[in-house]
Amino acid sequence: MRPITPPRGLALVACLLVAAGRASPQTVEGTRLGLTRIGEVIELRGDPQSSGRNASGWSFLSFGRTRPITTFYFAEEDSIVEWVRVYPEPGRTVARVREVFGRPDTVKFGDDLLKIEAYKGRLVWVVYGDDNTVDMIEYHPLSWNTLGARRGLRADSAINVMLLEALTRSACPRARCLTVTQAADSVTRWRWAERSLSGGASATGPRRVPIATRRAAARLDSLCTVYQCREIRRRFRAYENFP
Numbered sequence: 001m002r003p004i005t006p007p008r009g010l011a012l013v014a015c016l017l018v019a020a021g022r023a024s025p026q027t028v029e030g031t032r033l034g035l036t037r038i039g040e041v042i043e044l045r046g047d048p049q050s051s052g053r054n055a056s057g058w059s060f061l062s063f064g065r066t067r068p069i070t071t072f073y074f075a076e077e078d079s080i081v082e083w084v085r086v087y088p089e090p091g092r093t094v095a096r097v098r099e100v101f102g103r104p105d106t107v108k109f110g111d112d113l114l115k116i117e118a119y120k121g122r123l124v125w126v127v128y129g130d131d132n133t134v135d136m137i138e139y140h141p142l143s144w145n146t147l148g149a150r151r152g153l154r155a156d157s158a159i160n161v162m163l164l165e166a167l168t169r170s171a172c173p174r175a176r177c178l179t180v181t182q183a184a185d186s187v188t189r190w191r192w193a194e195r196s197l198s199g200g201a202s203a204t205g206p207r208r209v210p211i212a213t214r215r216a217a218a219r220l221d222s223l224c225t226v227y228q229c230r231e232i233r234r235r236f237r238a239y240e241n242f243p
Contacts, residue, residue, distance in 0.1 A: 003056065003058075003073075003083060003138065003140070025141065025142065025145055026123070026139055026140065026141050026142055026145070028070075028084045028086070028139045029070060029084075029086075030044065031072065031081050031084065032081075032145075033081055033082065033083060033084065033139060033140065033141035033145060034080060034081070034082065034141035034142075034145025034146055034147075034149075034150070035080065035081075035145060036080065036081050037079055037080055037081070038061060038072060038074050038079045038080070038081055039079065041061065041072055041081060042061070045063050048061035048062055048063050049062055049063060049064060049065050050062040054073070056242070056243070057075075057242065057243040058073040058074065058075065058082065058083075058243050059073070059074055059075065059076055059243070060072060060073045060074070064087075067087050067088060067089050067090060068086065068087060068088050068089050069086070069087040070084060070085070070086050070087075071084065071085045071086075072084055073085070075147055075243040076243070077243070078147075078150060080147075080150070082140075082141065082146070082147050083138065083139060083140045083141065084138070084139045085136060085137070085138045085139075086136070086137045086138075086139070087135070087136055088134055088137065090133065091133055092133055092134035093132070093133055093134070094128070094132060096134070097126055097134065101124075101126075104117030123139070123140040123141070123142065124137065124138065124139050124140070125137070125138045146241050147240075147241050147242075147243070148237075148238070148239040148240050148241040149239065151236050151237050151238050151239065151240060152233070152236075152238040152239045154236050154238075155232055155233045155235075155236035155238040156191075156238075158232055158236065159224070159227075159229050159232050159233075160187050160191070162227055162232070163183075163187050163220075163223060163227065164180070164183050164184055164187055166223070166227060167183035167186060167187070168180055168183045187220075189216050190216050190217065190219055190220035190223075191220070192213075192216075193209075193213045193214070193215075193216035193217040193220065194217045194220055194221075196209050196213055196217070197209065197213070197214070197217050
């Protein structure tokens, strides 16, 4: 099964909880999405009742023969739980959804009068059946715990190692060569500068950063041009959220 996108032509009601700011990891039945390995789920729950791969390429393990049924989706490359789909016991009502999530921040309707309620804090879809009781709940990780973010971290780690090797192997006939520690400190400083600028700081705006920070970020950018960081990120599929 594919992750939910607001469906058209389907007589269901969906409630969407939207991530807003950094918070604790999205946790479902003791599983931290984007952090817990599927092996830990098996250790906790035992053998799954079904397993396989859905049409979108996600591998899955499903627990429960009758409701409640919980299905954990993951990519084979790291076997970390990415998202979870829960089919609860019958009879869960809108009132229970309000009790758990509160009132929605926004309400939208699709062309087929599909109702989508948006909440802050997490990314969740609650889908209702024709009897207006909960049919399915789908939970997703916050953006910094997604598969794409993990791929981005792996890509940056590979780039950092490449830069570290380049710095320590550079010819330095007129100056003392950098030690591994000094090179690592340089890469760390450049990364910090890059994050400072990407966080909304600028040379002239309200979050003005020192010229040394801008130079450090520029140094990282220039080295990445030489050593083809973009190609490394492409190879690692950085920030792509599909298996």
